[in-house]
Amino acid sequence: MEPSLRIFDEESGNPKSLRIGSRLDKYRIVSRLGEGGFATVYAAHDTIEDRRVALKIPDARYVANTQSVDDLKREVRIMAKLRHPGVLELKDARFVEGHFVMVFPLGExxxxxxxxxxxxxxxxxxxxxxxxxxxxxxxxxxxxxxxxxxxxxxxxxxxxxxxxxxxxxxxxxxxxxxxxxxxxxxxxxxxxxxxxxxxxxxxxxxxxxxxxxxxxxxxxxxxxxxxxxxxxxxxxxxxxxxxxxxxxxxxxxxxxxxxxxxxxxxxxxxxxxxxxxxxxxxxxxxxxxxxxxxxx
CATH class of the missing domain: 1.10.510.10 (Transferase(Phosphotransferase) domain 1)
Incomplete structure (x- = not known):
């Protein structure tokens, strides 16, 4: 399934506070996996498909910057075109309750x-x-x-x-x-x-x-x-x-x-x-x- 690219015209809104156990649409956050300079990666449970996934969520202050949004669009478009067993597949990419969320399979x-x-x-x-x-x-x-x-x-x-x-x-x-x-x-x-x-x-x-x-x-x-x-x-x-x-x-x-x-x-x-x-x-x-x- 091709990742969603609906992010381009969608309003981000006010970001929801993220905590372990909170929900973003169908995703329930289970744990924090890591944090970098611009984004945090969480392990989450897809409550519809009943599977564990990884959510990459850039900091809201980063997403508020127009140039940063352009960077996110570029990252999504690049990952959407790379279809290879050795490249982590992008499952979804969109704004959810004020957060830009990128969804990937969860590794070990x-x-x-x-x-x-x-x-x-x-x-x-x-x-x-x-x-x-x-x-x-x-x-x-x-x-x-x-x-x-x-x-x-x-x-x-x-x-x-x-x-x-x-x-x-x-x-x-x-x-x-x-x-x-x-x-x-x-x-x-x-x-x-x-x-x-x-x-x-x-x-x-x-x-x-x-x-x-x-x-x-x-x-x-x-x-x-x-x-x-x-x-x-x-x-x-x-x-x-x-x-x-x-x-x-x-x-x-x-x-x-x-x-x-x-x-x-x-x-x-x-x-x-x-x-x-x-x-x-x-x-x-x-x-x-x-x-x-x-x-x-």
Whole structure:
């Protein structure tokens, strides 16, 4: 079902006070999941469909700003066009009792939460392949994410991971972005200078993969050897290590031009693990598994 886009001509009204247990239309708020600079995410119960969902609700002061409303429209329109198993699906988007509400499937936890505990090598590779696929799909649609980080990947059952939070995303048409928005630690050097592009998304994704597989996040400017590099190499094929190193190269021209090129490169690595315990056949099985869950 396509998400509702009725927000464009609807009056927001005076926002209702939000508390645990309160209702917004058919959604009953169950708990607060997290809070950022502009929005709060809640777990909620859809009382009509009898399922748990996630509600992303921007701060009312943010929504009151005309430019901010334009940003919300852009985020909704971008997410509505991204139809991929690895991108978190936008179920609904509209004003409810004075609040702008974006509705998503409710996951189990973020990748950032999961990285606080040991992650099996095979599971990490499974996640990595899905993450590269998701960002490649966004780039195929000319969508530049600009905020790829572990917090913006959501885990679901059956080892499924999905990319979310397109609040900073833009449709790349002329390459003339001048905003340095993003998250420090995962932002490419050229993005920090106001020149983001598909290669900067590749850099951010490469750093997420590096952290997931090494337990360390290198600080830019990088110094050799990179922290955790020996742990990164442990159990990985040399080709997969080289792919990650290319993704996080500080020089943009030496990286993959976009995640599509990165996806093409990883598809040629038949055995991501050095012991060959898993192969790219697992990638096909993963895609099939996710598609079956979405159909259900």
């Amino acid at each position: 936890q973020t990748l950032a939460d999961r990285l606080s505990r040991r992650l099996a090598r095979a599971t990490a590779i499974d996640y990595a392949l899905q993450m590269i696929d998701a960002v490649a799909h966004a780039h195929q649609q000319r969508v530049l994410h600009r905020d790829i980080k572990p917090d913006n990947f959501i885990l679901f059952p059956n080892q499924t991971i999905r990319l979310t939070d397109f609040g900073l995303a833009r449709v790349q048409r002329n390459g003339k972005h001048v905003s340095a928005s993003g998250t420090l630690g995962y932002m490419a050097p050229e993005q920090a200078m106001g020149h983001p592009g598909f290669r900067s998304d590749v850099f951010s994704l490469g750093l997420v993969l590096y952290r997931m597989l090494s337990g360390e996040l290198p600080d830019y400017p990088f110094e050799a050897p990179l922290p955790g590099y020996q742990k990164l190499r442990r159990g990985l094929s040399s080709d997969f290590v080289s792919l990650i190193r290319k993704a996080v190269d500080p020089e943009p021209k030496r990286r993959f031009r976009d995640a599509i090129a990165m996806q093409n490169a990883v598809s040629r690595i038949r055995y991501p693990l050095s012991d060959r315990s898993i192969s790219q056949l697992g990638r096909t099985q993963t895609t099939s598994r996710i598609s079956q869950r979405r159909a259900g």
